[in-house]
Amino acid sequence: MKFERTAQGMFISDSRPQHVATGDFNGDNHLDLAIATTGSDNIGIRQGYGNGTFSSRINYSTGLGSLPYWVAIEDFNNDTLLDIVVANYGTHNIGLFLGYGNLTFSDQLTFPCGSSRPISLAIGDFNQDNLLDIAVVSNGTSHVSILLGFGNGSFQMYHYYVL
Template sequence: QPRAVVLHDFNEDGKLDLAVATAGNNRVTILLGDGTGQFTRGDSYPAVRSPVSLAVADFNGDRKADLAVALRNDKLLVLLGRGDGSFLQKAIYEYGDTPTAVVAADVNEDSLPDLVVTHGGKMSSSVVVFLGNGDGTFRPPVAYKTGHSPLNVSVLDLNGDRHQDLLVVNGERDDISVFFGKGDGTFTQGISFGANAGPIATVTQDFDGDGKTDIAVANNLSSDLSVLLGRGDGTFWQPPRSYRTGAAPFAVTAVSFAPQDPRPGLVTANNLANTISIFLAKDPRSNIVPRN
C-alpha cells in the first residue's frame, strides 16, 4: 500500500533515488537509482503507523538530504540522512489528529527549513507549522484553523509581498483556504474561496497571462476543474470557471504543450474513468478548452 513517494539523490552519486512510504507494512523504503530508470532496494525504516506523506530537506545543516514523515497516528517522524542513502531516526513529534500532508519550506525567512502539516480528524481540522531550529529539531507547533478535512497544502507567495503563504485544499467543505504569511513564521487567519464538490488537488500558474497567480482545483466528486483567477493580492475572483473532466480527478498539473506557446495548459488524472483530461490554453484570455 504505497501512500507517498519523493525523488532525490539520497546517496549523492548524481542519480535520482526514491523514498517510498507504505502503509501496509508501516515503513519508509529507499530505492537507489542507477540513472537508467532502474532501482535497487536500499534500507527500510519503521514508521510506527501508516505513513501518509513525505517531505525532503536538509533539516540539520549538514548538506545531506533528510526526510520528514507524516504518520497516521498523529505524529511526525524525522529521519536524518547520512549521505550514503541511509538514515538515522532523529525524533518523533506529536501535533494533531489524522495528518494528510507534510511540506518542507522556509516560512520564517531564516534560511532554515520548516515543516507545514495538514490534519483533519473528527475533532479538529487545521494546518500546523513547525519552525526548524537548523539542528534537526523543531519548535512546538502552531495550528491555524482550516475548513473541514484539509487534504494538502502548498507554500508559495500568493500576494506578491515576498513572504510565503499557505494554500490549503478543504476536501469536505468544497473550497480552498489561503493564509497570508507575515515573514516571521506566523500567518493570518484563513480566507476561503469556493471551488466545487470534493476538491482534492491544486496547481498554481498564471493561466490568463496577466502576471498574477491563478489556481486550478481538481474536484473529485463533481468531476471537474475549477479555475480561480487571481487579483494579484492573494484573493481570487468568484465564482470560479468550471471545466468538465473525466470521472473523479485526483491530480492536476500545469504543462506547456508546445515550445512556441508558453501558455500553460492543464492535465488531470481521472481515477474512476481511468483516463487523463487535457486542457489547452486558448484566446480569449483564461479560456481553457478540453481535448479528448
C-alpha cells in the same frame, strides 16, 4: 493531539495528517513545515531549525468540519512573504493564510469551489498574466477547477474542465 518528537526524529499524531509542504516562513534560511490535518481541522506549522529538528506545532484553524487535505506554499499577495493555500474537503472551499514572515499567518480567507470536495492543488500562472492561479482537483468529480488570482490574495472561480 500534538506531534511529538521521538528518539528516531519522527512525529506521532492522531490528527490524521494528509499532506505536508515546505517553505521558509520566517526568513531564517531553514525550511519549515505546513501540515494539513483532517482529524483536527487545522494546518500545523513547525519551525525548522536546519538540523533535522522542528519546533512544537502551531495550529491555524481551517474551520469546523473543513477536513483540510492539501497545502501549497507561494506568495499569493506579492509582498515577498510566503502564504499557505489549503484544500478544504469538508467545507467545499479553498483557504488562504497570508504569511507575515515571522511564522504567523492571517485568519483563513476562503474561496468557494461550488459543490466539489477539493483534495489537491497545483499552483501556476495558467492565464499568463504574471499572477498565481490555483488548479483544484476534487473527489468524486471528473473535473479540474481553475481559480484565477488577482495578485492581492484573492481569487475568482474561472472554469471547470471535464477530464
